[in-house]
Amino acid sequence: MVAFGAFFVIPALGGVVNYPRLHTKDLAELSAWARDNTGRDAVFVFPGANRSLAPGIFRSEALRAVYADWKGGGQVNYLKDLGEQWWFRWRQIRDFKPADLPQYTASGISYVVLQQPLARAPQFQNATYVVYQIK
Numbered sequence: 001m002v003a004f005g006a007f008f009v010i011p012a013l014g015g016v017v018n019y020p021r022l023h024t025k026d027l028a029e030l031s032a033w034a035r036d037n038t039g040r041d042a043v044f045v046f047p048g049a050n051r052s053l054a055p056g057i058f059r060s061e062a063l064r065a066v067y068a069d070w071k072g073g074g075q076v077n078y079l080k081d082l083g084e085q086w087w088f089r090w091r092q093i094r095d096f097k098p099a100d101l102p103q104y105t106a107s108g109i110s111y112v113v114l115q116q117p118l119a120r121a122p123q124f125q126n127a128t129y130v131v132y133q134i135k
Helices: 002-014 025-037 054-062 071-077 080-093 098-106
Strands: 043-045 111-114 130-133
Touching: 025 054, 025 130, 043 054, 054 071, 071 080, 080 098
Parallel strands: 043 111
Antiparallel strands: 111 130
């Protein structure tokens, strides 16, 4: 009986979630929009996403490139050149400011995915994501 409590009751009462809900309705909408409305060579960036796994899920569902994301940095242990490139890109997008947009365009980024709107019309928007075309 004690084992039952330790493994089932305590986590349930404590609100423990072993597997976070990664695939959300808003992320699915964003991915579908990108897949259906942007070119295959479009490059997306999620500045300020930090260690979120959403950019990687977006990449696989939208079939579009992501400029840099936290999970992609996991490959740096295998390829030194990739590690250097990833670190450069990660630093570039980590702290987003609207003044960074020209720099993003010069880096080949086509779309910026934010969670807060800018003072311009977006290409796509739902309850969580706002997308701006910059190239």
